[in-house]
Amino acid sequence: MKYDIIVAGLGPAGATAAYELSKKGFKVLALEKQKHPRYKPCGGGLTAKIENILEPDFKSVVERTIYKVNFTFRGSGDTHIKSDHPVVYMVMRDVFDNFLVEKARASGAEIHEQEKVTHVEETKDNVLVTTEKNTYSASLLIGADGVNGIVARSVGLKPKKKTAVLIEGEVNVKETAFNKLCDEILFDFGSVPYGYGWIFPKANHLSLGVGGLKKKIKNPGPYYSEFLLNKNLLNEIESEHKFGYTVPLFNGRSKITSLRTMLAGDAAALVDSFLGEGIYYAVRSGQIAAEVSQEILNGNNTIASYEERIAQEIFSELHYARKIDMVFYSFPKIGYNLLKKHPDFYEQIFDVVSGKAGYKQLWNKMKRKVVIETLPFLSY
Numbered sequence: 280m281k282y283d284i285i286v287a288g289l290g291p292a293g294a295t296a297a298y299e300l301s302k303k304g305f306k307v308l309a310l311e312k313q314k315h316p317r318y319k320p321c322g323g324g325l326t327a328k329i330e331n332i333l334e335p336d337f338k339s340v341v342e343r344t345i346y347k348v349n350f351t352f353r354g355s356g357d358t359h360i361k362s363d364h365p366v367v368y369m370v371m372r373d374v375f376d377n378f379l380v381e382k383a384r385a386s387g388a389e390i391h392e393q394e395k396v397t398h399v400e401e402t403k404d405n406v407l408v409t410t411e412k413n414t415y416s417a418s419l420l421i422g423a424d425g426v427n428g429i430v431a432r433s434v435g436l437k438p439k440k441k442t443a444v445l446i447e448g449e450v451n452v453k454e455t456a457f458n459k460l461c462d463e464i465l466f467d468f469g470s471v472p473y474g475y476g477w478i479f480p481k482a483n484h485l486s487l488g489v490g491g492l493k494k495k496i497k498n499p500g501p502y503y504s505e506f507l508l509n510k511n512l513l514n515e516i517e518s519e520h521k522f523g524y525t526v527p528l529f530n531g532r533s534k535i536t537s538l539r540t541m542l543a544g545d546a547a548a549l550v551d552s553f554l555g556e557g558i559y560y561a562v563r564s565g566q567i568a569a570e571v572s573q574e575i576l577n578g579n580n581t582i583a584s585y586e587e588r589i590a591q592e593i594f595s596e597l598h599y600a601r602k603i604d605m606v607f608y609s610f611p612k613i614g615y616n617l618l619k620k621h622p623d624f625y626e627q628i629f630d631v632v633s634g635k636a637g638y639k640q641l642w643n644k645m646k647r648k649v650v651i652e653t654l655p656f657l658s659y
């Protein structure tokens with residue numbers, strides 16, 4: 280049987296693409312190697328701009344709505360900022376991803392779980408997707424199989440990325456410690472070379488961790504322990520589950536389409552290298568892949584336009600996030616001081632997370648002040 284579209288991988292990118300396409304009436308097969316709900320190491324922070332692209336029912340799986348952010352440097356120097364509007368929605372990824380998958384299923388996508396894609400072959404007329412169980416044929420393939428996906432490799436694509444290594448802890452702490460931390464998200468600069476530490480509160484526990492560039496830190500383990508020590512949390516822990524994982528940070532425009540395949544989400548390295556945010560871009564690229572697939576299948580477009588659309592909307596944004604990350608992670612003290620000394624950035628940051636402005640505007644506002652802050656260091 281031939282499908283219109285096969286989607287490989289059912290994280291936020293694949294589940295969104297499968298939902299949008301089956302809603303439009305296409306014959307969709309979605310293949311996932313695990314079984315939902317499944318744990319995914321992730322802070323689970325959805326910046327408020329997700330509201331602009333998801334239907335409002337996603338709020339049914341939000342564990343906490345956050346209005347406050349705290350920035351610290353190596354564990355101290357709290358800088359609390361508060362917004363009148365939601366800044367971040369906190370989810371657990373097993374629940375959030377399962378919610379998206381069930382929407383795709385309800386709209387008619389054929390979903391095969393515990394079926395791993397092992398090989399892809401493209402021909403002039405179709406794409407053949409082989410799994411551990413079968414081979415399927417479709418007109419188009421959306422590769423949404425994450426950071427270590429097989430699809431990109433099978434079709435000869437290698438999106439440019441900087442790999443970050445992270446440790447995520449799902450941690451229950453004593454009630455007094457939890458109550459102090461539960462209504463704000465925390466970013467700690469300087470706790471890891473070329474990265475940061477975070478504390479993201481969930482309904483009853485903390486998702487916390489550290490992450491930095493793989494080429495700077497081979498093993499984030501010792502930084503994780505030091506982060507907990509600096510935050511005075513070591514004696515507060517009641518239970519802790521730790522997970523290591525990698526994130527493909529965007530590292531410049533690259534080819535993300537082949538003859539019949541489009542890459543979306545982490546498979547295309549669409550992760551903001553400043554905050555490490557990937558869920559928004561996974562969902563949005565899944566939606567764009569669905570829109571372009573519809574146009575191609577109706578004979579009104581070519582696959583190259585997917586890359587153009589991603590370039591206009593996502594690469595351009597991630598390009599400026601890269602400039603900001605270079606300041607914050609090459610010179611974390613300067614980045615932290617910029618935030619501490621210039622409250623006028625806060626509104627701009629809130630505008631970025633809510634989607635009212637982009638990283639380009641934030642960078643344009645920051646760059647003069649970056650030069651001023653950097654001069655004393657350069658004069659030595």
Ligand SMILES: Cc1cc2nc3c(=O)[nH]c(=O)nc-3n(C[C@H](O)[C@H](O)[C@H](O)COP(=O)(O)OP(=O)(O)OC[C@H]3O[C@@H](n4cnc5c(N)ncnc54)[C@H](O)[C@@H]3O)c2cc1C
Nearest residue numbers: 288290291292312321322323324396424425544545557558
């Ligand atoms: C520790 C950590 C913290 C993070 N915190 C945040 C955060 O707070 N906010 C944020 O926005 N982003 C965060 N991210 C990034 C975010 O998790 C990813 O960008 C996001 O999951 C990308 O979604 P995706 O759908 O592209 O890929 P994934 O979520 O990785 O989904 C890919 C799916 O494909 C499946 N798959 C893989 N290979 C195959 C195969 N061969 N066949 C079939 N199925 C396959 C996998 O099982 C998986 O279900 C974090 C990442 C890490 C590691």
